[in-house]
Amino acid sequence: AGSPTLEQRIEDLEAYINNVDRPSGDASKIKAPGPGHNAWQMVSTALVLFMTLPGLALFYGGLVRAKNVLSILAMCLGITGLVSFLWWLCGYSLSFGSGNPFIGDLSYAMFKGMTPGGVGAGYWWISDYIWAMFQLTFAIITPALIFGATAERMKFSAVMLFTALWMFVVYFPMAHMVWSTTGFMCGPLNADAGIKAIDFAGGTVVHMTSGWSALILCMILGPRMGFGKVPMPPHSMVLVMVGTGMLYVGWFGFNAGSALGADAIASNAFTTTFLCAAIAGLVWALAEWMLRGKPSVLGFCSGIVAGLVVITPAAGFVTPTSAVIMAFAAGIIPFIAVMYLKKMLGYDDALDTFGVHGVGGTLGAILTGVFADPAVNSVVGPLKEGLLAAQFKAIGLTVVLSVVATAVIAFIVKFTIGLRPSQDAEREGLDTVDHGEEGYILE
Amino acid sequence: AGSPTLEQRIEDLEAYINNVDRPSGDASKIKAPGPGHNAWQMVSTALVLFMTLPGLALFYGGLVRAKNVLSILAMCLGITGLVSFLWWLCGYSLSFGSGNPFIGDLSYAMFKGMTPGGVGAGYWWISDYIWAMFQLTFAIITPALIFGATAERMKFSAVMLFTALWMFVVYFPMAHMVWSTTGFMCGPLNADAGIKAIDFAGGTVVHMTSGWSALILCMILGPRMGFGKVPMPPHSMVLVMVGTGMLYVGWFGFNAGSALGADAIASNAFTTTFLCAAIAGLVWALAEWMLRGKPSVLGFCSGIVAGLVVITPAAGFVTPTSAVIMAFAAGIIPFIAVMYLKKMLGYDDALDTFGVHGVGGTLGAILTGVFADPAVNSVVGPLKEGLLAAQFKAIGLTVVLSVVATAVIAFIVKFTIGLRPSQDAEREGLDTVDHGEEGYILE
């Protein structure tokens, strides 16, 4: 490629505005990251990390009893460190190296061959490094979600070991299958995908994997001592609400950031996310008001999170009006799962990871198939026919992988270092036992 | 319009940098949102939502007694859901549809006719959807501010009903009058405006409406049981300060975001906001130090918020040095209102919504007329002559509308579902009574 003509150079600049590929390719005089898009990607990455630290830590931390609040915080912090290290070491490469349809390869291990100015790995105008960091934030929050179900009764060492194994068996393969150009379920990017499904920001990869894994893990773990007998109310609804607000705001990075540019699709994702979450919160609280007599702060918060989960796979594919409709489903169906299904089946999903993320993620994947609109996002057009079926196939594969892998890993951990603390330790609380600290010392 | 020439295409690209209209109009090859400006608008929208969830919730929540903290959080969450739904349904359209000088129309109801790639509704380079979401965040926080004055003694159901009515009678019309191209008080955009006033980011629309409505509502509601007899100290100054920090940071989205692009005006607004808030906080605390003996954390926080309120209508119109001068007024005049005026008049403005937002908003509107500078923002030039008079007219209209409408709505609510809980309920606290939850369960 010789040096581009003036017209080609103008086309390259227009390509930046329109977030499409540089027509003059390697010859382009603007091969660096595009400032506006790259700025938004850095912001989005910061926002998604904010969802975990401290967002999720507070949302989950407020829901446990005071004696276990630090065990939640330590879980979030430990996973952040562990997954970041694994991601640099090989996780990013296993997720996004071309490899085969089911897993990547080691071509990018330790970020080999990546450069500060490199672009194109994620999308046309964002830095490859930022793409890797953006994806890292997803890899961090996903396992962290699981341990809401197992709260107050799982050893810190077991949490760490389980996470290390689960990343390799479930997360890296799922991220590769759904979002890599060679992935088995990557409808938009892989013409040869076995399952031509779509998942805008992680309904399957993040919420279904964590939700279904949480269900199995909490069943294998067994209920908390005194579950169903002694009350176990949230020790701080204030923290829960603060965490919810941070998750909500951070989720704009999660969903609108998944457009990989500050473009029209990002704007659409931002809007559907905003509306679906706010309205789902209202719907959940109204459902409580009608069925339980009072609208609760926890109801509003649960509905907002459920709305965020449900819209995640659809954010860049559906209209704002579809998002409003999805908000009603998001406010009611997970509500029923949490309020009644859980009681019926009797498992101790302590913080309702399955009820909100498992059920909500599955619901979102289905509704994405229903509401995805070519007028919103052109990638939908060619996939629309048979999309719903593809979504169900993707759901099936995701559930099977999550359930089977989690069961196997859980038993490995159980029979090596063990999953649960002693009864005395559980009664005393994990904060002093596992971490030698107390959450609050007010006197 | 045929396809543009190379020069026109370059002009379009330059227009993006300079945040002005595309010379080649519809023919432009870059009609999509401009990445840098749109990125900033998305960030600003997220920041303003952050001001409410959890910013304002914590600022107000920390100021009440522990037994009512959740009632504040539920208020913020409920308003977010309710207003978001109304906004999508017709609120956005009633605010920004052309309609008449006083109210919009239903042309954009349910976001009819809006598209992900659409631009121009708000400004040249930001997505129409993001413009709608940005404005939604303002529509959410405004009613939420009101209920600081009525804290600890207003039923949740009454808060919701009051808000629903107030949005239609006060907020949507005010937003239309001040910010719509056809608005009665929109000096910068409407050549035929009846009142050629200016309000950069919502001194009248947000702070004066909420502040003056708060005054009337808390008078109609009556004081809290034991007001003036039993002490009612803030239950957590820590939450108050956290909320203040979030409001401060979020306010950059509120003010600098109101430039509708990451341009010179945004930079100016960002700077005046930063300086005015920080210094007003210091001034308020120094005033306390001199007059009451000690500088308090609540003094710093109150001054910061007052500084933010006062600079809001002026942020993009005045110089940094004017902002510093305004900071002194912001640190002293609301301070006097809160410390002495309130005692004199004896109303129970529980969290000083009137003292800070009503007085501060009015003060800001006046000072905007005084300090607005054509050298800072070219829109000021043609309006400068007679501007102060116009500002006073706008203030008058805003106060009258807010006061009268609030009184009418308050009595409607009072005589339908009632405004206040029972005495026992008020004594027990609204958290358990209205929401069936406690804020903290530490043992």
Add this chain to the structure above:
Amino acid sequence: AGSPTLEQRIEDLEAYINNVDRPSGDASKIKAPGPGHNAWQMVSTALVLFMTLPGLALFYGGLVRAKNVLSILAMCLGITGLVSFLWWLCGYSLSFGSGNPFIGDLSYAMFKGMTPGGVGAGYWWISDYIWAMFQLTFAIITPALIFGATAERMKFSAVMLFTALWMFVVYFPMAHMVWSTTGFMCGPLNADAGIKAIDFAGGTVVHMTSGWSALILCMILGPRMGFGKVPMPPHSMVLVMVGTGMLYVGWFGFNAGSALGADAIASNAFTTTFLCAAIAGLVWALAEWMLRGKPSVLGFCSGIVAGLVVITPAAGFVTPTSAVIMAFAAGIIPFIAVMYLKKMLGYDDALDTFGVHGVGGTLGAILTGVFADPAVNSVVGPLKEGLLAAQFKAIGLTVVLSVVATAVIAFIVKFTIGLRPSQDAEREGLDTVDHGEEGYILE
């Protein structure tokens, strides 16, 4: 300069994408701030303010006993107001006016001669105003860091007076020497620099000055009453962790924002910051696990902050893999300083400002000399030879200036208004004594 040709206008636009100077200079048709870069700079500025309000306030506030939590918050709020005022008055000008190699001048006092559209003071495409505000956030957090060492026993009035003097004697000169084009230690920008050192985002200016000043000040101040006898545990590890999360997220503005544009260097800085902090947190906790038996939340948090401090001077100069290596140093060396060195020497560095920022900042400055890579950042190339020696010279000068100046200022304050409260006051707690408030009133 006549009006530029089409090609020159295209080159200007390309210069925006590539974050380099406009070839057509003053004649350029796009002299305004560049939206993408300026947007990122505004975001970064907001993020760094967020680090102080409420980030650092919570991190430090949670570490003290409940009776002193507000004294930390008031310190952060007071410094924000005071330094903002000084910055506008003359601080910015003394830091970035050309002046001489050691201090600037008054040419920009009260932002004289600055305009909303002005660019180039900081970098090619960011607003001069935003550059000034971005730097202001650094000027705010630096003194605030110092008072972690002196927590629970220094009068608020003394904190304010010390800060006012310290800014003039230590901070403004240091910022000028390291970051101004005429600065004595500004290797990248000043060809005639006496010491050709590099400091990407403030290892010397921010962390070493505050860390070493903290050490001297806490020695002069003396230990807290009962230090070593009565336990003084953190009153809220939850606040500590929330503050850590905010510091972490805000630090992306601190480090990636120091690229002064949303470009390749910013992307590199973002990535090295993310990895170094996360992994250093893990390493610190693992060190505790091995040496003290349990990984603690405070360990994770301390490691994250240490990682952030260590990577700060290096963020835009080293590869991600170097950042991972630095994370191990950051997790171990400050850990040893805090765990053992402090005990050995017996000074009461209450919140370990010296152990984390002094030791970590010095470590970072050294490792920057070791790992800085021309392939990452072209400014390194010409300076690489003899860089390590230059780094040591810069360290020496910074330590000497901080130590001597702090000692002098501390004695001035001690013998004028005094440094410490009365014994009864210290026992009662600074919140009620200095501020007339309590942090929590839960009953």
Add this chain to the structure above:
Amino acid sequence: MKKIEAIIKPFKLEEVKDSLADLGIEGMTVSEVKGFGRQKGHTEIYRGSEYTVDFLPKIKIEVVVADELAEKATGAIVKAAKTGKIGDGKVFISTVEEAIRIRTDETGDKAI
């Protein structure tokens, strides 16, 4: 001396304190307790799980008085703390053999 222990509703504390002050009793010790009795509590619901809080917040006032003052003090407390609604609380009286003021080593009635 007699020790009067009164379990009262929290919002009655100020009134009780004042009525004791009227008798010249300017010393007392107060603590937050939880009471269980006839008075019913409230119900809380957190997602699926619902439970009743039957331990209600009460204030316990302990005041040691000279024998001759005991009856008057008791009467004053009962009068001030009464709302007539279930849950008003109890007063218990017992004997204290000795009292000492730590500051002065004074003992007996002079100590209180």
Add this chain to the structure above:
Amino acid sequence: MKKIEAIIKPFKLEEVKDSLADLGIEGMTVSEVKGFGRQKGHTEIYRGSEYTVDFLPKIKIEVVVADELAEKATGAIVKAAKTGKIGDGKVFISTVEEAIRIRTDETGDKAI
């Protein structure tokens, strides 16, 4: 009347409450206390500084009963609160001369 003060392990409160209810004792006052004794506490480490928490959280139950009920009530409490492990706590019994129900001015056994 007798006042029974029991210092127990917090998680035993519900059981003790129920076993008293079985005796028809539907009133009691509970407070959070910290106990010091044979039972050893745990160690906490915050960065450099390490210390042992030897004051352990306990629950104090105060229940005033008619003389004839005292023994039964004491037995019930001891039975319900026992785990056999160090730190189970103590029960102390003393005399209360008078009890008054604030709401009704009833005194003596009728008051409790």
Add this chain to the structure above:
Amino acid sequence: MKKIEAIIKPFKLEEVKDSLADLGIEGMTVSEVKGFGRQKGHTEIYRGSEYTVDFLPKIKIEVVVADELAEKATGAIVKAAKTGKIGDGKVFISTVEEAIRIRTDETGDKAI
């Protein structure tokens, strides 16, 4: 047995505890209380409203000892808790009829 109730200044707890340990008393129960008395409180101001906090934080120590130990223990507490400033607190002594160690059913002096 005697029950010694001491209301002391919070920062004196460690010293009192140690001085009791010197007498071989290794068990006690402690609670946070608020005290009202001669000692004046501080004033707090929140925006317009100013008020004085006259209930001051105190620590209440309850220790039951064999009769013969009562005097020694009391003396030790008074000595350790004294600062000589107003607000040092009080010690009250009363009779306990019976004590039971829940873990072992031991009674009387053996129980404490």
